[in-house]
Amino acid sequence: MTDTAALFEQTAAHDIPAEHPLSRSEGVRIDATLALLPPGVETALDVGCGPGTLLHRLPVPRAYGTDLGWRGLRNVQRPAVRSSILRLPFADASVDLVTCCEVLEHLPPADVAAAVAELCRVARRAVLVTVPYREQLLESSHRCPRCGTEFHLHGHQQSLDEASILPLFPVDARLTVQRVWKVRPYSPALLRLRTRGLGLWKHGRHTLCPSCGNTEFENHEGRLLYKLFGALNHLRHPRRSQDNWLLVRADLAGGEP
Numbered sequence: 001m002t003d004t005a006a007l008f009e010q011t012a013a014h015d016i017p018a019e020h021p022l023s024r025s026e027g028v029r030i031d032a033t034l035a036l037l038p039p040g041v042e043t044a045l046d047v048g049c050g051p052g053t054l055l056h057r058l059p060v061p062r063a064y065g066t067d068l069g070w071r072g073l074r075n076v077q078r079p080a081v082r083s084s085i086l087r088l089p090f091a092d093a094s095v096d097l098v099t100c101c102e103v104l105e106h107l108p109p110a111d112v113a114a115a116v117a118e119l120c121r122v123a124r125r126a127v128l129v130t131v132p133y134r135e136q137l138l139e140s141s142h143r144c145p146r147c148g149t150e151f152h153l154h155g156h157q158q159s160l161d162e163a164s165i166l167p168l169f170p171v172d173a174r175l176t177v178q179r180v181w182k183v184r185p186y187s188p189a190l191l192r193l194r195t196r197g198l199g200l201w202k203h204g205r206h207t208l209c210p211s212c213g214n215t216e217f218e219n220h221e222g223r224l225l226y227k228l229f230g231a232l233n234h235l236r237h238p239r240r241s242q243d244n245w246l247l248v249r250a251d252l253a254g255g256e257p
């Protein structure tokens with residue numbers, strides 16, 4: 001089981017109804033994703049659909065979901081199957097559109113190219129991928145007090161951008177790229193000092209150590225020193241200047257309606 005599968009199967013991270021209220025950042029991302037859909041799509045497959053947050057909102061007559069985890073699929077109200085992104089149980093070019101949102105960053109880096117190839121295999125017209133843009137992984141990481149393992153709270157295994165994503169699509173695909181939503185960057189030196197230096201880590205509600213299975217974590221965010229680092233970083237970065245989401249739509253050659 002991958003770290004991410006364990007996180008979503010063994011914690012309540014995906015125990016949410018698909019119609020849960022979206023955060024502003026999520027709302028902006030999902031609106032931008034829906035605005036990027038090609039017109040006239042009749043069939044879609046949402047890969048890594050989780051509890052169906054995007055799948056339920058796809059304005060497509062026949063939309064299906066797939067996810068590696070059972071726990072999110074229990075909340076999905078459209079047809080969905082459990083599968084790995086690396087072996088989708090769908091024929092070549094069998095759906096108009098394949099979406100895959102906030103999934104690739106969870107994969108082992110060596111699997112990302114094969115995953116994108118699998119998305120492109122199943123899609124007839126277009127593939128739409130969204131990922132966190134140049135995420136500072138350390139900002140959402142924690143160190144297990146029991147075994148010392150440092151890990152990302154949401155199981156992200158890599159930070160992605162255009163250079164890492166765009167070359168994975170077929171050379172004859174037509175690519176549309178967007179970046180949406182701004183966040184405040186964290187100065188790397190301040191972040192390293194707060195985390196690895198002083199042992200003050202971001203808190204997650206569904207934290208699971210991928211090495212030892214520990215789920216008992218203290219919340220450091222209320223500590224004065226943690227807040228002081230936030231204030232210092234705010235002084236260094238008064239503006240939200242860092243793009244937060246990368247959206248890529250690949251229109252596949254020969255896939256016009």
Ligand SMILES: [Zn+2]
Pocket residue numbers: 144145146147148149209210211212213214
């Ligand atoms: Zn541990």
